[in-house]
Amino acid sequence: MLTQLTLAEIVDKLAKKEVSAREVTEAALARIDEVEDAVKAFVTQTRDAALSKAAQIDAKRLNGEEVGPLAGVPMALKDNICTKGVRTTCSSKLLNNFIPPYDATVAELLDEAGSILLGKTNMDEFAMGSSTENSAFFTTCNPWDLESVPGGSSGGSAAAVAADEVFFALGSDTAGSVRQPAAFCGVVGLKPTYGRISRYGLIPFASSLDQIGIFTKDVRDCALVMNVIAKHDPRDSTSVNQATPDYINFLDGNVKGLKIAIPKEYFVEGINAEVKANIHKAIAVLESLGAVAEEISLPHSEFGIPAYYVIAPAEASSNLARFDGVQYGFQAEADSLQELYENTRGAGFGPEVKRRIILGTYALSAENYEAYYVKAQKVRTLIREDFEKAFAKYDIILTPTTLAPAFKQGAVKDLVSMYLNDICTVPTNLAGLPAISVPCGFVDGLPVGLQLIGKPFAEGTILRVAYAYEQNSGLPKRKPALRAKGGTVDE
Amino acid sequence: MKIDKKDVARIAGLAMLKLSEAEAEQYAEELSVVLSYIKKLDHIDTKDILPTAHILSQQNVFREDETHQCLPREEALANAPETEDGMFRVPRVIE
Numbered sequence: 311m312l313t314q315l316t317l318a319e320i321v322d323k324l325a326k327k328e329v330s331a332r333e334v335t336e337a338a339l340a341r342i343d344e345v346e347d348a349v350k351a352f353v354t355q356t357r358d359a360a361l362s363k364a365a366q367i368d369a370k371r372l373n374g375e376e377v378g379p380l381a382g383v384p385m386a387l388k389d390n391i392c393t394k395g396v397r398t399t400c401s402s403k404l405l406n407n408f409i410p411p412y413d414a415t416v417a418e419l420l421d422e423a424g425s426i427l428l429g430k431t432n433m434d435e436f437a438m439g440s441s442t443e444n445s446a447f448f449t450t451c452n453p454w455d456l457e458s459v460p461g462g463s464s465g466g467s468a469a470a471v472a473a474d475e476v477f478f479a480l481g482s483d484t485a486g487s488v489r490q491p492a493a494f495c496g497v498v499g500l501k502p503t504y505g506r507i508s509r510y511g512l513i514p515f516a517s518s519l520d521q522i523g524i525f526t527k528d529v530r531d532c533a534l535v536m537n538v539i540a541k542h543d544p545r546d547s548t549s550v551n552q553a554t555p556d557y558i559n560f561l562d563g564n565v566k567g568l569k570i571a572i573p574k575e576y577f578v579e580g581i582n583a584e585v586k587a588n589i590h591k592a593i594a595v596l597e598s599l600g601a602v603a604e605e606i607s608l609p610h611s612e613f614g615i616p617a618y619y620v621i622a623p624a625e626a627s628s629n630l631a632r633f634d635g636v637q638y639g640f641q642a643e644a645d646s647l648q649e650l651y652e653n654t655r656g657a658g659f660g661p662e663v664k665r666r667i668i669l670g671t672y673a674l675s676a677e678n679y680e681a682y683y684v685k686a687q688k689v690r691t692l693i694r695e696d697f698e699k700a701f702a703k704y705d706i707i708l709t710p711t712t713l714a715p716a717f718k719q720g721a722v723k724d725l726v727s728m729y730l731n732d733i734c735t736v737p738t739n740l741a742g743l744p745a746i747s748v749p750c751g752f753v754d755g756l757p758v759g760l761q762l763i764g765k766p767f768a769e770g771t772i773l774r775v776a777y778a779y780e781q782n783s784g785l786p787k788r789k790p791a792l793r794a795k796g797g798t799v800d801e
Numbered sequence: 802m803k804i805d806k807k808d809v810a811r812i813a814g815l816a817m818l819k820l821s822e823a824e825a826e827q828y829a830e831e832l833s834v835v836l837s838y839i840k841k842l843d844h845i846d847t848k849d850i851l852p853t854a855h856i857l858s859q860q861n862v863f864r865e866d867e868t869h870q871c872l873p874r875e876e877a878l879a880n881a882p883e884t885e886d887g888m889f890r891v892p893r894v895i896e
Contacts, residue, residue, distance in 0.1 A: 407880075408880055409879070409880060411872055411876040411877065411879060411880075412872070504856055504857065505857055518854065518855050518856070544864060547862040548855075548857060550857065550859065610845070612841075613841065613842060613845060615838075616838060616839045616840075616841045616842050617842060619835060619838070619839055620839055620842075627816060631816075631817075634817070635882065636881070636882075636889050636891055637880065637881055637889060638880035638881060638882075639880070639882075640882075641882035641883070644892060645892060646892050646893075646894075647891050647892050647894050648817070649892075650891060650892055651817040652817050652818065652819040653819050655816075655817055655818050655819070656818050656819030656820060657819070659818070661824075661827075664813075664818055664820070664824070664828065665828055665831060665832060665835075667816050667818060668809060668812050668813055668816060668818070668828055668832060669832055669835065669836075671812050671813075671815050671816040672804070672808075672812050672832075672836075675812070675815070682839065684852050685842050685843075685847060686839075686842060687852030687853055687854060688847035688850040688851070688852045688853075689842055689845060689847065690852070690853040691850050691851055691852060691853040692845065692847070692850060694853055694856065724834070725831055725834065725835055726834060726835060726838050729835075729838075740853075740856075741856060742856030742857070
């Protein structure tokens, strides 16, 4: 089946003209027809535009014209990445009818590279959540168990790749929103260094933490997408002007002498015993290839989540002030301007967004600013310094991506438990570091993820280690059967 | 750490969020729990630690002071719920 191929494989087939862009796009659309009722990954599909773009690519190829490195490959974008002329909702009622007048830089780069947008994927509203249950529209289902969540906030993108609806997808990661769903759905998820990928056109949540990330079926595919979107962009002043290497060059499988740090704080309280066993097996695989692993301490790890729940809501309360019902989106009935703002925001935002705006406004208010906001920023310094000390001696830090596999929809009821989903992933956002989640086996039929954290701009190193592990893990290649009690059946 | 529904209503007012009585009550209860959890930060001594607002070392990013093409007015207005004479229309502000 065409849709089961990796991005690298389909690029190769397209280049050799063994298959046309139209055939690949039709196959992906047929796959969406087959599984989307069960998975519910997409908020919006762009079928007609996809087919006409495919026809253009085929015509160019036929005429011997230059086509981009991803020409003819179907993909999806998280619904907080602006796409010109294509509805972009952030899975919020407030932006239900918003049609961006411009493309995000990543959308533009992927378009120029010839990839074909099949649609926009579901997410937790404004990227606030870990399960897609905070989407104002519907909850996406985990392809490995339709009753479980796909993770979040980029759950739609992760599920779409896991279910072979697209060959790759983009998401955004503020605390783990790419890596946690990648782990839950059994795909590769990369959050690059803060500043590596332009955020221009990414609807902001917490600007000092947000970074666009990549979902792919394997590590090589991830390097291929990085080669296209990791570019300096003058339109994003936090985009770093640093040369981008060819990430494929790092995929040589050589980790001999590589120093791996295993922070003990990530293996205590609450970790699922089988998840822990899988991570230790992964460490053994890397050691067998000549890497050296040692236990270390990152003493401030446990303060990542509380610091995050001050900093991120504070930034969000300011960023989301733009949604006032005047320039775009939903507008409520009102007799005065103030009422227009209050009613629009009161009726347009869902509960989690309101909670975080209130929390952030509270933390930034004059009487709490020092005790909460400045305090959290100081803790952020300590977390960053923990990593700096570790990276003075080690090349990479290895942890689980999550403490347990995906949970059932509706199962996590209290907020702090839900927030703790990001416990292993949030410190890297606070420190701005690159990190990847790679599948490392299954627990009770659900995928588990291994997280590799690198030094700033060392995406090449983490891809190298991830690739070496993936090639030598000995794990069987599995696809979700998309079965649940009375659910749909695949194959 | 506890906040009550009056606190929540006041903060929501600052953030221009209309909440129902029931919402204010619910959020007060939930956010009290979250704030208690956040208070965990007080266990760390942060005397003499400088705050991190942003992880990049780059300071100001300058560009040439040139004009570029910007969004045409009609495109900028295309998503607006209400417009008039090429402008965003809102309820009367000055009585």
